[in-house]
Amino acid sequence: MIDDPFFYIAAIPAVILLGLSKGGFTGVGMLAMPLIALVISPIRGAAIILPILIVQDAVGVWVYRKAWDRRNMAILLPGAFAGALLGYLFAARVSDEAIALAVGVISVLFGLRRLFLERGGRPLEPSRPGIAAGVLWGGMSGFTSMIANAGAPPFQVYVIPQKLPKEMFVGTGILFFAALNWFKLPLFIALGQLTGDSLKTSFVLFPLAIASTWAGVLLVRKVPAERFFTLIYLLMIVVGAKLLWDGGRGLF
Template sequence: MITDPVFYAVAIPAVILLGLAKGGFSGLGMLSLPMMALVVSPVQAAAITLPILIVQDVVSVWAYRHAWDRRNVVILLLGAVSGIVTGYLLAAQVSDAAVKLAVGIISVAFALRRMVVERGGRQPKPAPADVPRGIFWGWVTGFTSMVAHAGGPPFQIYVMPQRLPRDIFVGTGAVLFALINWIKVPPYLALGQMTSENMATAGALFPVAIASTWAGVLLVRRVSGQRFYTAVYILLVLVGAKLIYDGVTALF
């Protein structure tokens, strides 16, 4: 287990952000991996994060167990499985920086466009949960989740235009990513990232992970549906900008 106090000084705030994201403030968790990568390698940070995400999934799925959209989960999962397999097969060839840059550009463009349209007084009709788009964005979600723990923005791009009720939106993401994170375990084992040191370190952070996820659930339920979507759009822009910065910095 990692015993360096500097690591925990960074890791604890990172896990709190993950918990708030799992509780419903989608996007905040994207800041966690870069924070942890300041004190350990990005690969080790991703390996420590995965068990923490799985524990937090238990809390968020329980909290939203009666509020999730089965059709969306099934459609997205069909694409996500193939995306995870693709990410595993291309793990050595794919540039994390290029993935982050692409996801960041798409996220910012999508969120800004939706904000401009809705602020202009035009409320687009809710989009249906259609299979072709769902499988495509599910593939992107699985792929980016596997290579960079960055599956949140693609999921939001597909689901947000449906204008689901707040709890259904959060619950659908909770169930989907709980399944995706378990599917990612065998590839991570095959890549040799689930070491005893990483698992023990993750275990030491479990209490913070659980408490912060419950805090996220309670805070989200105090926000109205309209304000919730506005907050998610803003977070998507900020996260997208961070991904663009990370991608450009790493590439150039």
């Protein structure tokens, strides 16, 4: 188990961000891994974070167990599983920086477009993208989640235009990533990233993980639907900008 106090200075806010994300503020959890990477290697950090995500998923799935969209799950999950498997096969060959840069561009452009069109007095009508688009964005979500822990933006690009009710949007995202994380678990084990030491460190952080997820659930329910989606767009832009910075710095 890690006993370095500097690790916990970074890990505690990271776990809180993950909890808020699993409670409904989808995307903000992507800011957690950069914090962890300040004090330990990203690979070791991913091994510690994955069991925490699974525990937080269990809380979120229980809360939103009746509020999720079956059509989206049926379309997105097969592509996501295939994408995660592809990410596992190419884990040693694909540049994290290139993936971060690509996802960052998508996040920023999509978030800005939705924000300015809807804030500019032109509310967009709900639309249901097709099956092919869902398989594509689901696959990209699974791939980027496996490679760079950046699966939220592709999921949001597909689901946000549908303008689902707030709780259904949140519940679908939580159930989608819960299933994806369980699928990724044996892949991380095969990569040799999960050890007894990492699991002990994860276990110490479980109480904070559960408490922060419940906090996210309570906060989401207090935010009006219109403000909630505006906040999601802003989070996409912030997270996208962070990915652009990380990817650009690494490549150039």
